[in-house]
Each structure stands twice: as C-alpha cells, then as structure tokens.
Amino acid sequence: MRIVDLPKYPLSQDEIAMVDRVIEKFKNKKGALIPVLQEIQKSIGFLPVEVQKKIAKELNIAEKEVYGVATFYSFFSMIPRGENDIRVCLGTACFVKGGKKIADKIQKELGIKPGQTTKDRKYSLQINRCLGACGLAPIIVINDKIYQKVKPEEVMDIIYSLDKE
Numbered sequence: 306m307r308i309v310d311l312p313k314y315p316l317s318q319d320e321i322a323m324v325d326r327v328i329e330k331f332k333n334k335k336g337a338l339i340p341v342l343q344e345i346q347k348s349i350g351f352l353p354v355e356v357q358k359k360i361a362k363e364l365n366i367a368e369k370e371v372y373g374v375a376t377f378y379s380f381f382s383m384i385p386r387g388e389n390d391i392r393v394c395l396g397t398a399c400f401v402k403g404g405k406k407i408a409d410k411i412q413k414e415l416g417i418k419p420g421q422t423t424k425d426r427k428y429s430l431q432i433n434r435c436l437g438a439c440g441l442a443p444i445i446v447i448n449d450k451i452y453q454k455v456k457p458e459e460v461m462d463i464i465y466s467l468d469k470e
C-alpha cells in the first residue's frame with residue numbers, strides 16, 4: 306500500500322496531546338527519531354502519516370527519512386489495530402470447513418481487507434494460519450476469545466454483538 310492510499314484515522318485530543326508530549330520530550334536531543342517513533346507507537350498504537358509529518362517538522366528531519374524508518378522496522382505500524390481485533394483462521398481444516406467464506410463475508414460487510422482496520426478504528430481483520438484447534442474448525446478469534454464452528458451467516462452477528470458487551 307502506498308502512503309497516499311492509507312485511509313485517515315482521526316486522532317482524539319488525548320492522542321494528539323500525547324504525541325506533542327513525546328516530541329517535546331525528545332526535541333533537540335541527538336538520535337531522537339527512533340525513540341520518538343517507538344514511544345508514539347507504544348502510546349497510540351500506530352504512526353499516522355500526519356504524525357510522521359509533524360515529527361519531521363519538529364525534529365527538523367526530512368519527511369522521507371521519517372517514513373523510511375517507520376516502514377523499515379516491522380514493530381512500527383501505520384495502521385491502528387481495531388478496538389476489536391478479528392482473526393480468521395485459514396489453515397487447511399478451517400479453510401475446507403468454510404473459513405474462506407467467513408473471511409469473505411467479513412471483508413464485504415466491513416469493507417476492509419486482511420491487514421486493514423475500519424476508518425472508525427472499531428474493527429481490524431487478520432488472516433491466521435492454523436491456530437492449533439482444528440477439531441473446532443472453522444474458528445475465528447476476536448480479542449483473544451475463540452469462536453468455534455462458526456457459520457458464515459452468523460459471523461456478523463457475533464462481531465456486532467461485541468458492541469453491546
């Protein structure tokens with residue numbers, strides 16, 4: 306995904322204040338870029354493009370350098386994890402028992418692809434390999450809770466019921 310294709314995920318006032326505090330803490334210090342990126346990633350969970358631009362400006366570093374570092378290390382992410390982190394198992398057992406249909410249904414309903422998060426940051430979707438519970442196939446995991454023998458037609462009810470919890 307190119308940087309221009311990334312959807313915008315608006316930050317809350319608290320998150321903006323957090324970003325400002327981190328930048329302020331490291332400003333004018335040598336080798337500040339990676340610690341700043343690490344601390345912001347840790348506090349708000351991702352490194353939005355507009356935050357990278359702000360870091361570049363405040364630390365007086367070229368934007369492309371910030372972007373280069375942010376994309377080089379796998380522990381940095383430019384996409385936030387959703388409030389509900391949905392993982393669909395597509396290992397062999399889950400795949401043959403309907404896992405693919407489940408993944409397709411979620412993608413269609415939420416309008417996101419694996420590795421993406423909805424704009425409102427409520428849901429993110431990932432595809433997993435075998436999670437070691439093939440006897441319960443097909444399974445999905447939402448925020449560490451396992452749902453077993455899931456049917457494609459009921460998966461969205463499961464997902465939307467999380468909002469009521």
Ligand code: FES
Pocket residue numbers: 394395396397398399400434435436437438439440442443444
């Ligand atoms: S294939 Fe899904 S748990 Fe093994």
